[in-house]
Amino acid sequence: MLDFPSFGALTEIVGESPAFRSLQSLIERVAPTDHTLLVCGPTGSGKEVVARQVHACSLSPEQPFVDVNCGAIPENLIESELFGHARGAFTGAISQRPGYFQQVGRGTLFLDEIGELPLSLQTRLLRVLETRNFRPIGSNEALRFEGRVVAATHRDLLAMVQEGRFREDLYYRLAVFVLEVPGLEQRREDIPALVKHFAARQSRQLSFSPESLKRLSLADWPGHVRQLRNLIDRLGVLAISTQIDAKQLEPFLAPSEVSHDGQDSLADALLALESDNKLQAAENLLIDRALQRSGGNKSAAALLLGVNRKVVERRLKSREAHSREAETLLEQGRQCVEAAEFRQAIPLLRRCLERLPKRDDVRILQFEAYRLLGVSLRSVNGWLCTEACACYEAALQAGEGLGDGVELASMQFGIWATQLMTLELSKARATAQNMLQRAHDLGSPAALDEAHVAMANTLFWLGDCEEAIACLARGGLLQGGENDERSGLQGFDLNALALTFEGLAAFQLGAFSQARQAMQRLLLRCGKDNPHPFNRALALQGAAWLACLFEDRERLGPLGADLESLSETHGFTFYRGIGQVFRGCHIGSLGAFAEAERFMLEGYQSHMLNHGGRLFHSFQAWQRGELLLQADRPADCESLLTHALDLALEHQERTYLSELQTVKARARWAQGDPDGAEQELRSALSTAMALDSVSARIAAATQLAQLLRQTHRCGQAAEVLARALRGVALEVPPPSLIRALQLLAELGAEH
Numbered sequence: 001m002l003d004f005p006s007f008g009a010l011t012e013i014v015g016e017s018p019a020f021r022s023l024q025s026l027i028e029r030v031a032p033t034d035h036t037l038l039v040c041g042p043t044g045s046g047k048e049v050v051a052r053q054v055h056a057c058s059l060s061p062e063q064p065f066v067d068v069n070c071g072a073i074p075e076n077l078i079e080s081e082l083f084g085h086a087r088g089a090f091t092g093a094i095s096q097r098p099g100y101f102q103q104v105g106r107g108t109l110f111l112d113e114i115g116e117l118p119l120s121l122q123t124r125l126l127r128v129l130e131t132r133n134f135r136p137i138g139s140n141e142a143l144r145f146e147g148r149v150v151a152a153t154h155r156d157l158l159a160m161v162q163e164g165r166f167r168e169d170l171y172y173r174l175a176v177f178v179l180e181v182p183g184l185e186q187r188r189e190d191i192p193a194l195v196k197h198f199a200a201r202q203s204r205q206l207s208f209s210p211e212s213l214k215r216l217s218l219a220d221w222p223g224h225v226r227q228l229r230n231l232i233d234r235l236g237v238l239a240i241s242t243q244i245d246a247k248q249l250e251p252f253l254a255p256s257e258v259s260h261d262g263q264d265s266l267a268d269a270l271l272a273l274e275s276d277n278k279l280q281a282a283e284n285l286l287i288d289r290a291l292q293r294s295g296g297n298k299s300a301a302a303l304l305l306g307v308n309r310k311v312v313e314r315r316l317k318s319r320e321a322h323s324r325e326a327e328t329l330l331e332q333g334r335q336c337v338e339a340a341e342f343r344q345a346i347p348l349l350r351r352c353l354e355r356l357p358k359r360d361d362v363r364i365l366q367f368e369a370y371r372l373l374g375v376s377l378r379s380v381n382g383w384l385c386t387e388a389c390a391c392y393e394a395a396l397q398a399g400e401g402l403g404d405g406v407e408l409a410s411m412q413f414g415i416w417a418t419q420l421m422t423l424e425l426s427k428a429r430a431t432a433q434n435m436l437q438r439a440h441d442l443g444s445p446a447a448l449d450e451a452h453v454a455m456a457n458t459l460f461w462l463g464d465c466e467e468a469i470a471c472l473a474r475g476g477l478l479q480g481g482e483n484d485e486r487s488g489l490q491g492f493d494l495n496a497l498a499l500t501f502e503g504l505a506a507f508q509l510g511a512f513s514q515a516r517q518a519m520q521r522l523l524l525r526c527g528k529d530n531p532h533p534f535n536r537a538l539a540l541q542g543a544a545w546l547a548c549l550f551e552d553r554e555r556l557g558p559l560g561a562d563l564e565s566l567s568e569t570h571g572f573t574f575y576r577g578i579g580q581v582f583r584g585c586h587i588g589s590l591g592a593f594a595e596a597e598r599f600m601l602e603g604y605q606s607h608m609l610n611h612g613g614r615l616f617h618s619f620q621a622w623q624r625g626e627l628l629l630q631a632d633r634p635a636d637c638e639s640l641l642t643h644a645l646d647l648a649l650e651h652q653e654r655t656y657l658s659e660l661q662t663v664k665a666r667a668r669w670a671q672g673d674p675d676g677a678e679q680e681l682r683s684a685l686s687t688a689m690a691l692d693s694v695s696a697r698i699a700a701a702t703q704l705a706q707l708l709r710q711t712h713r714c715g716q717a718a719e720v721l722a723r724a725l726r727g728v729a730l731e732v733p734p735p736s737l738i739r740a741l742q743l744l745a746e747l748g749a750e751h
């Protein structure tokens, strides 16, 4: 388990797909820090490979990499394995033995399958992470843990937290940075390169025809990269010829004989079938497959099934009756939707779906039924209804390859928007990825523009501003001029959205002049001569947001008010809420704190949260926190920010993470806890570094320098601030940068 890898010994990591590149860019940023990391992803997707890569790029790659599989060590041994024991600590402990926490030194302790760690040890692990101290069993001496923990799991840890099987505090401790390793289905583009990579390790030189590579790219890989590697290994030994074409490949792709374990997984797969009556669904599957294998011949199918032909005929007849009933229900549902009687449509469409068999020949009916049910649910329960979103997803799956690709792309946009607004950011990224793929396949420039904007928007919220800008650049969507009018498939101003996220991401990256330019361009789109109210709302949102970041009070007031009233008139609920939050920021900057808070609360809670939208949550919490500080209510501010940080971490919404930490630190300081504040500010600074966020770095360093100055450590203060400002572009500096520069000058003079 103990391992001293060098760069050369590291498995070569293969992957160029956007999903994989995005992971790589996060690794590049978080690996050379001392943050604890959590690697998530399905079994076989490459979590260990990622952990080893993190180690190789860490601050101490020459130190050990200790790989511990928490699920593989018997429960009664795991404590002594992890923490070590003193001589005579228990029967059999004939000599003292160092545990993994000690063996790892300053290296990386990889806790694989962390979800399997017993609860009692979760508590101990948390204590080590918090105090950096641990005590071997039977020893009085506390030892210091100097390494870094990288944990991994294929489980849904948050669900385990909710079921009480995983400690919530440990989860949040681990989940500050989650490296999500995408499953192979999210990075099919990488399959040919992976195949070549694994083929190169075989003793026989294998070569693959284009058709065979295509077949492999389209196959299902429930065991992900490991399954693919195993298949190539088997080909390396068993393939008759080394020239692998699609025909040679097929037997290796066919499911192998069902072993005892396989029987369980087969039964599990059947139990997971989407149907109220699983027995019926399983029976239908068997009949369909038997008919398929016997070319539609019922007698032959009956033979395969081991029943009489009459049994097959009876089952098929009853299925036909069900299908006819389903068709009638679908027609009735459609009529209700057309007459805008959505409430009545819902039960009809649900019954229709219950009766529709899950078979290929009725996919078009499934598509239509799910689509109409999605439409009805949205109309009754609001735009962000999650069940409606699930219906659209099911419709999309059923409609794949059937008909109008543009309609499917539009539906996918709806799914993405709901996932984004409800802060399901990982799902939103996967959907945006599929949108890009679909748009490429469709060859539709409008769909491609839309997909690029969706991806950039998602990446921004995930805290990957550099990749967000790169994505806009790939889509040719940077610096949209006044006459650029790209409207995607949905018909709204994509350039305004692209400019918004260009400006916001550039601001975070410290490209202040690019951010200001984006604001100027948005301002040109805000005017009353913009004929489309929704497009005006989009431009107003972007311009107001940037004005807020640049502390441009004169602009912020009117922009926020315009956004609020325009959205109120036209029923854009979410944008009305955003307008109110910006108005709150403006009113607060004039000193009317109570009124400002009222605006912000109403904007966020009534118009966003109550409708299921949480997207704006960290930004508004940051701004509301500032307000509470100014209103001299630091305790309220701290509790608001603690909650906001929890939510941001839970959803991987990282963009304003460091800003939230900085405001929380100020609240602690204002309550007379400078030590706690200092710790929090250092953590904010390291978060800003890991996210490459220059604006957050300036804010955290300024506060930290002030705190150090006040506690008579001017030299340190100047050093911290000078380091944070190194390399920052000084043209058109925002007020926060001007304040930082002033403070640095004062510190220089004092020192």
Ligand SMILES: Nc1ncnc2c1ncn2[C@@H]1O[C@H](COP(=O)(O)OP(=O)(O)OP(=O)(O)O)[C@@H](O)[C@H]1O
Pocket (backbone or CB within 6 Å): 011, 012, 013, 014, 015, 041, 042, 043, 044, 045, 046, 047, 048, 049, 050, 112, 154, 197, 225, 226, 229
């Ligand atoms: N990107 C990659 N490039 C090259 N090889 C890879 C890549 N990802 C995974 N592999 C290979 O696939 C196999 C499985 O990877 P790994 O053990 O890291 O998966 P895992 O997610 O940790 O699995 P488990 O959940 O079972 O622990 C290994 O042989 C690994 O070398």
